[in-house]
Amino acid sequence: MTRPLSLLLTLAICSLLIPSCTKKEEGGHAKIIGVTLLTRGHVFYKDLEEGLRTEAVKNNYELIVTAGEFDLGKQIAQIEDFVARKVDAIIVCPVDSKGIGSGIRKANQAKIPVFTADIAAFEGDVVSHIASDNELGGKRAAEYLAKVLHGKGKIAIINQPTVTSVLDRIAGFKKELEKFPDITVVADVNGDGVRDRSLQVSSDILQAHPDLDGIFGINDDSALGALDAVQQFKRKNVVIIGYDATPPAVAAILRNTSLKADVVQYPKKIGSSTISAIKDYFAGYSVEKRYAVEVGIVDREALRKIPVQ
Amino acid sequence: MVMSNSSRTLSSVLGKFGIGMTLLVEVILFSQFSAYFFTAENILNVSLQLSITAIIAAGMTFVILTSGIDLSVGALVAFTGVIATSVLKLSIPLLISFPLAIVVGLLIGVCSGAFAGVCVTRFSITPFIATLALMTIFRGAAYMYTDGRPIWGLPPEFSLLASGRLFGIPIPTLITICVYGAGYLVLHWTRFGRYVYAVGGNREAARLAGINTNRVLVSVYAICGVLTSLSGILLAARVNSGQPNAGLMYELDVIAAVVVGGTSLSGGRGTIVGTLLGAVLIGVLRNGLNLLNVNSYVQQVVVGLVILVTVMMDQSKKK
Numbered sequence: 001m002t003r004p005l006s007l008l009l010t011l012a013i014c015s016l017l018i019p020s021c022t023k024k025e026e027g028g029h030a031k032i033i034g035v036t037l038l039t040r041g042h043v044f045y046k047d048l049e050e051g052l053r054t055e056a057v058k059n060n061y062e063l064i065v066t067a068g069e070f071d072l073g074k075q076i077a078q079i080e081d082f083v084a085r086k087v088d089a090i091i092v093c094p095v096d097s098k099g100i101g102s103g104i105r106k107a108n109q110a111k112i113p114v115f116t117a118d119i120a121a122f123e124g125d126v127v128s129h130i131a132s133d134n135e136l137g138g139k140r141a142a143e144y145l146a147k148v149l150h151g152k153g154k155i156a157i158i159n160q161p162t163v164t165s166v167l168d169r170i171a172g173f174k175k176e177l178e179k180f181p182d183i184t185v186v187a188d189v190n191g192d193g194v195r196d197r198s199l200q201v202s203s204d205i206l207q208a209h210p211d212l213d214g215i216f217g218i219n220d221d222s223a224l225g226a227l228d229a230v231q232q233f234k235r236k237n238v239v240i241i242g243y244d245a246t247p248p249a250v251a252a253i254l255r256n257t258s259l260k261a262d263v264v265q266y267p268k269k270i271g272s273s274t275i276s277a278i279k280d281y282f283a284g285y286s287v288e289k290r291y292a293v294e295v296g297i298v299d300r301e302a303l304r305k306i307p308v309q
Numbered sequence: 310m311v312m313s314n315s316s317r318t319l320s321s322v323l324g325k326f327g328i329g330m331t332l333l334v335e336v337i338l339f340s341q342f343s344a345y346f347f348t349a350e351n352i353l354n355v356s357l358q359l360s361i362t363a364i365i366a367a368g369m370t371f372v373i374l375t376s377g378i379d380l381s382v383g384a385l386v387a388f389t390g391v392i393a394t395s396v397l398k399l400s401i402p403l404l405i406s407f408p409l410a411i412v413v414g415l416l417i418g419v420c421s422g423a424f425a426g427v428c429v430t431r432f433s434i435t436p437f438i439a440t441l442a443l444m445t446i447f448r449g450a451a452y453m454y455t456d457g458r459p460i461w462g463l464p465p466e467f468s469l470l471a472s473g474r475l476f477g478i479p480i481p482t483l484i485t486i487c488v489y490g491a492g493y494l495v496l497h498w499t500r501f502g503r504y505v506y507a508v509g510g511n512r513e514a515a516r517l518a519g520i521n522t523n524r525v526l527v528s529v530y531a532i533c534g535v536l537t538s539l540s541g542i543l544l545a546a547r548v549n550s551g552q553p554n555a556g557l558m559y560e561l562d563v564i565a566a567v568v569v570g571g572t573s574l575s576g577g578r579g580t581i582v583g584t585l586l587g588a589v590l591i592g593v594l595r596n597g598l599n600l601l602n603v604n605s606y607v608q609q610v611v612v613g614l615v616i617l618v619t620v621m622m623d624q625s626k627k628k
Binding site: 042159161186188190194195196197200203204207208210221224228231232233247248251 | 343345348350351354357358361456457459461462472544547548549550552554555556557595596599600601602604605606608
């Protein structure tokens with residue numbers, strides 16, 4: 001009894017999928033692009049998906065959007081399905097930079113071009129990687145901090161030195177600071193990118209440096225942890241810069257706290273740039289190995305004009 | 310029984326002496342190198358910081374004394390934090406939601422601990438595995454419940470629980486002192502306390518002597534659970550939000566504090582005062598290294614070395 005039932009269910013599900021398959025026949029030679037995102041449950045990826053879709057519509061590409069939902073096995077299976085369907089290109093936001101290699105290699109064997117967006121893959125052949133320019137993000141943070149501090153003061157970094165994108169942010173940050181010899185980095189500590197640890201290390205820094213002027217948090221949890229510490233010790237003069245402009249950080253900036261500005265990424269632009277790179281590839285143009293998408297910085301003034309989310 | 314009792318106190322006194330030495334050396338060194346270390350404000354800062362792990366370590370001492378272990382504490386901190394903060398987000402008056410959040414939070418700890426205890430006793434699952442399973446269950450549940458995002462926008466009164474001061478001393482520090490006072494009384498002045506040592510020393514002998522060992526075991530895990538949840542609530546108040554990724558790897562910090570404090574992982578030997586010293590030793594070390602701006606990679610190595618040396622001194626004194 002259960003077996004016919006499950007068979008029936010499978011058939012029903014398949015029949016639901018068929019309309020999306022047949023669509024391409026009508027379009028004639030419309031290119032099909034398979035997409036597997038990290039997740040569809042996060043605003044950042046929703047925006048990235050929107051960027052992909054708007055640009056794909058412009059170019060008459062058909063997108064098949066799936067997501068690994070933090071499950072590497074699932075994501076590899078999705079790539080295998082794309083290979084079986086003989087799509088024209090595959091876009092991956094890897095669940096795991098190393099583990100995704102085996103999936104990408106399967107696409108390589110089938111001679112289907114692979115593009116990565118937002119998160120890079122360390123193994124397999126990838127035509128191009130499109131992601132935020134983290135170095136520029138660090139530079140923007142440094143510029144802003146230097147402007148608020150009038151080019152002079154003592155600052156600290158709440159770091160997470162085990163993550164590659166963070167290392168890029170710090171590199172850009174420090175490079176920009178070289179232009180301001182009167183700004184010194186007096187502390188560079190690891191907050192593990194989480195709010196509770198960042199609070200702990202920030203309170204230590206505030207103890208060690210009673211004359212601290214600014215803090216750069218490599219992500220919003222680091223910056224918010226620093227803000228917790230600054231509020232605890234009532235050190236209102238310390239300026240904090242965060243990264244990512246998540247809702248709690250945006251709220252803190254709008255409340256006029258010590259968190260003064262945040263670096264923002266533009267996920268929609270990452271999406272549209274990815275499709276543009278694929279378009280260039282289809283047209284036979286040479287494609288850069290890496291496309292860095294610009295980032296911006298928002299403070300209270302900017303947020304009041306255009307809300308981020 | 311009497312023999313092991315007296316030798317236990319002797320070794321624990323020596324053990325305390327060993328860790329006291331390390332702590333003293335640490336304090337002297339840090340005071341030498343940083344002008345900000347030995348200040349009233351920094352001492353209160355350290356006490357506030359280490360209160361979170363110290364409170365859990367008090368509970369963990371009970372568990373380890375029975376030769377058990379509880380790996381679920383870090384994840385339980387996060388789970389309690391997100392549940393308690395979401396109670397605060399309910400649209401009911403703060404006068405009700407505030408105590409309700411605390412009661413619900415503590416209940417989670419009691420139930421989780423008691424459940425771990427039942428797994429260990431009735432189902433004979435080794436504590437390591439039972440609490441390892443709970444660890445991943447709670448961590449996953451915290452992420453599921455919050456969809457990976459923090460719970461924020463809490464009433465500002467909640468953060469007073471962590472940032473508030475009584476007689477100039479941070480509230481979490483006062484709570485830590487109370488927890489250790491109560492723990493000391495229970496462990497050394499009550500029948501239950503003696504049972505805990507007996508069960509850890511030799512569970513079978515304790516059972517034959519008429520002790521309800523299962524009840525003792527379920528109780529110690531429940532104690533550890535409720536203290537963990539207490540910490541989880543305090544941590545949520547400190548960061549004024551429910552973070553599903555809070556308390557990562559806390560279990561290791563807590564176990565390190567207990568072991569550095571001279572409690573034997575094979576059970577039956579150790580003191581709660583030792584645990585407090587262990588927690589202080591590690592907390593002061595982290596703070597001092599941060600004050601001196603020591604590279605974070607180096608810090609991890611230094612903390613590991615200090616743990617090793619302290620336990621070595623403790624062991625050699627016991628021989």
